[in-house]
Amino acid sequence: MQRTRFDTARIRAARQMIDPVFLDSPLYPCEALEPGLGCAVSVKLETANPVRSFKARGTEVVASLLVAGGPRAAVCASAGNLGQALAWSGRSRGLDITVVAPHVAPAAKLDRIRALGARLELVDGDIEAARERAVTVARDEGIRLVEDSLDIETCEGAATIGLELVDSSAGYDAVLVALGGGALATGVGHVMKALSPRVEVICVQPLGAPAMTHSWRQRRVTTTESTDTIADGVAGRHPIAAVLDDLLLVADDAVLVRETSIIMAMRMLVEHAGLVVEPSAALGIAAILEDRERFAGRHVVTIVCGSNVDPDAYHRWVTDLPS
Structure with missing residues (x-):
């Protein structure tokens, strides 16, 4: 290969x-x-x-590495599933999690992100607009940007x-x-x-x-x-x-x-x-x-x-x- x-x-x-x-x-x-x-x-x-x-398989790895060394906070852009997964993995490890999502994302997914204790920020537009905002949040707050697939x-x-x-x-x-x-x-x-x-x-x-x-x-x-x-x-x-x-x-x-x-x-x-x-x-x-x-x-x-x-x-x- x-x-x-x-x-x-x-x-x-x-x-x-x-x-x-x-x-x-x-x-x-x-x-x-x-x-x-x-x-x-x-x-x-x-x-x-x-x-x-399946998303929590990846966020579990990310969150484990953050606990081992790095900022105790993270932000991601998500249409719903990654946000839920990162919120779950972060909550179990005492991390502060922010999720940026399009306001048109399914309400059931957004409600679950909130229920898992993450801070949820909604933006106009689609997932690409959410990604742009997540980059800004990470830079301004000095926290880990979790980029699905790139990470x-x-x-x-x-x-x-x-x-x-x-x-x-x-x-x-x-x-x-x-x-x-x-x-x-x-x-x-x-x-x-x-x-x-x-x-x-x-x-x-x-x-x-x-x-x-x-x-x-x-x-x-x-x-x-x-x-x-x-x-x-x-x-x-x-x-x-x-x-x-x-x-x-x-x-x-x-x-x-x-x-x-x-x-x-x-x-x-x-x-x-x-x-x-x-x-x-x-x-x-x-x-x-x-x-x-x-x-x-x-x-x-x-x-x-x-x-x-x-x-x-x-x-x-x-x-x-x-x-």
Whole structure:
């Protein structure tokens, strides 16, 4: 493998910094999904933890290192999941946490950030506007800026999911990973290529937020002026060059899926697997729905990465879609 920012030994060491409540998440075959998808599907369930997403694997590493030496305060920009995770990890270690979020972020996520004791600042605009404000807060207050995907600790925490997939005996031949900022995709992708290179790593992004996928395809950073997707957790517009460099080395493919497919995937997950998920977590199933021939007869793993979803919006999406 060509050199990336990752080191497998560091990823193994990261497991020791993460609260066990976030480790060894359930991985199981979901036979009820097979008839509708035409392939065997195993689910890696990253929602069965206190913040209901994979993000705390990374924030646990960040917070542990801050306690070991550095400012006792941190700020991040978040559409919701990273903010919750950093708030949880910081609270358990006595750190002061500030989260900057777009005011249009799901109310359920914002309420949970507040409940976890973080200071929440809302800004107009999208996640990119929140990132700009977080940079200013970090500079003005002299605190740690946690930049998801750019900070290697967030990627190494996510990469521990890959270690668990490799250690399993699931017998899958492809892993479907939601693609946003890239921490999950590059982390899991690195472990797959380092330890189980036969497994195909397929990244999935909404058609309405395609910046990282376009960047991967063109092998250079490509930005977009706006996003238009219900999958707020992966709706970035400005890919990070260092993250793209890592992704180019570990992703076998990057695909875009339509909103209707995301919603249908959410419906399938609740109807056939009993899983209420946020749109980003349904991207893997959406990819299968849009290309059944590609996955026919195969055994794939999809990482269900989050379940923090506004109940009213979820009900509207899942019940209003025509059968």
